Amino acid sequence: MRDYIKENVSLAELTTFAIGGSAAYLACPSNLEELLYCLDFAREKHLPIYPIGQGSNILASDKGFDGLLIKPKIIGITVEKESVKAGAGCIWDDLVQYTVEHDLAGLECLSGIPGQVGAAPVQNIGAYGQEVANVIDTVEVLSLADRQLRQLSNEECCFKYRSSNFKTEWAGRYIITAVTFKLKASGAAVMRYQDLQRFFAQRLEDSPHWQPSLQEVRQAVLAVRRSKSMTYDLANPNHRCAGSFYLNPIIPQAQGEALQARYPQIPVYPVPQPGFCKISAAWLVDNAGFHKGYRWGLAGISTDHALALINPEGKAKAKDILALSHQIVEKVEEIFGIILVPEPNLLGDFDGI
Numbered sequence: 001m002r003d004y005i006k007e008n009v010s011l012a013e014l015t016t017f018a019i020g021g022s023a024a025y026l027a028c029p030s031n032l033e034e035l036l037y038c039l040d041f042a043r044e045k046h047l048p049i050y051p052i053g054q055g056s057n058i059l060a061s062d063k064g065f066d067g068l069l070i071k072p073k074i075i076g077i078t079v080e081k082e083s084v085k086a087g088a089g090c091i092w093d094d095l096v097q098y099t100v101e102h103d104l105a106g107l108e109c110l111s112g113i114p115g116q117v118g119a120a121p122v123q124n125i126g127a128y129g130q131e132v133a134n135v136i137d138t139v140e141v142l143s144l145a146d147r148q149l150r151q152l153s154n155e156e157c158c159f160k161y162r163s164s165n166f167k168t169e170w171a172g173r174y175i176i177t178a179v180t181f182k183l184k185a186s187g188a189a190v191m192r193y194q195d196l197q198r199f200f201a202q203r204l205e206d207s208p209h210w211q212p213s214l215q216e217v218r219q220a221v222l223a224v225r226r227s228k229s230m231t232y233d234l235a236n237p238n239h240r241c242a243g244s245f246y247l248n249p250i251i252p253q254a255q256g257e258a259l260q261a262r263y264p265q266i267p268v269y270p271v272p273q274p275g276f277c278k279i280s281a282a283w284l285v286d287n288a289g290f291h292k293g294y295r296w297g298l299a300g301i302s303t304d305h306a307l308a309l310i311n312p313e314g315k316a317k318a319k320d321i322l323a324l325s326h327q328i329v330e331k332v333e334e335i336f337g338i339i340l341v342p343e344p345n346l347l348g349d350f351d352g353i
Contacts, residue, residue, distance in 0.1 A: 002037060004028045004073075011060035011347070014052065014069070016114060016232055017311055018240045019318050020060025020348065023069050030073040030089070032149070035142060035175065042068045049144065050347060051175050053116035054091075056232065057123060057242050061348030062317045072118055074177055079104075083137065085180040088118030092125075100214045105187025106135040109196075111218045112225040114232040114243070118176040122166040123343075124159045128221050129192035133159030137182040139166075141174035149177065161271075162247050162343060189217035195224045229304040238302040240311035242344040245325065246281040249338050253277050259336065263287070281340055282307040288331040299324040319353045 001007070005027045011020025024047065029035040042049050048067035052058065074087040077098055084104060086095050092115045096107045109130035119125075120132045121139050136159070139152045152174075158165045166174065189212055191197060199220045203210055212220070225231045229238035248269075256268045256277040266287075267280035286292070286306040294301040298316040301324075302308035309321055329340050 001041070002034070004030070004034060005038065005041060005068075009069070011055075011064060014071075015055030015058045015060050015242075015347075016240065017055075017059055017242055017321070017344075018314050019062070019311055019316060019321065021062050021064030023065040023067070025068045026071060027068055028071045028073045030075075032074075032142070032177070035070070035072065035074075035177070036147060038068065038070055039144065039147060049172070049175075051118065052347075053088075053119040054114050054232075056114035057119065057344050058347050059242060059318055059321060059344045061346070061350050061353065062319065063349040063353075065348040070175060072116070072175070072177065082183050082185050083180060084183055085178055086117045087178050088116060088176045090117040091115075092117055092120060096218065099181075099183060100218050103186050103214065104183040105185075105189060105214055106130070106181065106183035107132075108214045108217045109190050109193070109221055111221040112231045117179050121157060121159075121164055121176065121179055124162055124164050126162065128196055128224070129190045131159075133157075133164075135181045135183055137180045139176055140178040140180070141176050143174055145173065150174075161250060187214075189214050191217070196220055199224060227304065229302050229308065237312065238304055238308065238310050240314055240316075241302060241308045244281070244305075244307045244343055245309040246285070246307060246328075246340040247343050248281045249279045249284075249340065250276050251279060251338060255337075279338065284332045284336055284338060284340065285328055288328065288335050290328050290331070296320075296324040296327065318350070322350075322353060 005025055007025055009023050009026040011023055012018045027038040029038050050067055050069055052069045052071050073089040075089045076087045078085045092113055095117055096111045099107050109128035113125055121136055124133045136154050141150050141152060143150060200212055229236050233239055250271055253275050259266055260268055267283050269278040271278050290301055292306050293303040297320055299320040300310050300312045302310050333339050
């Protein structure tokens, strides 16, 4: 067994929730040759394969995972004019910082999101008015079926709100090795999100035509995320989590208007789909009685953001997080008629949990 494959590794140490049993094997290949060896290793031992990055969007089973986790260490960033290619193993926020420093617009509002580049297309990550699908050009993948490298176009990936073909019909078919982004040199920073507008309100009031630089917007996003405990900071007592636990529901416009009539304060946002709107999941959770700092046994909700379920003392099990989540989902549906959809991926055996 090669030295980049480890046996019997703790899932709690590989996920930001700090929850989970043991994985049979963990592989950290740093190039294509090593990655192909990992596929051979899994085939010989009849092991299922699961790609993992920083573990920031995973709830791992207390029973563990009887398979091979592949955590690519394929790194490197190359730039050709406005095209930026990054290896799947690059830390996401390092890439964002790199593009901002090189005056390339398109990723600045995605600052502070934990994880690796390879996970970005899977979840179609988005925040503060930007979505990675808007700037992805191609995704380089290794096919598990024929062991060939392929370049998949943006259109082929079928990006949707916090989803893509990688998460749905292609699940288990590819391992992402690199992503190429089409950015804009000297482009203007995105300022659509209300939190950013509030952050710069005084400067905008003093100078209505002033526009913040990419670096200023990046620092503003990081500051806002820190205020909500949405950056991975070991010093923060809310850090054992997977970020936002629920997707913001997209519902018919008529249903949104009916809710606004009953609850004038409910945040409702436009979406590209005609006839639909987006509701704040955090508002639904909070107003269903699950406030910031709420505790249920060993599980809880962040003291800074109602949408983040946490492992506050590091003692919670997956079953504790799921039990709290079930309560929240049932109560929100009972009061508002909306079914919240969890965002984190479940890893391992959850039968009976």
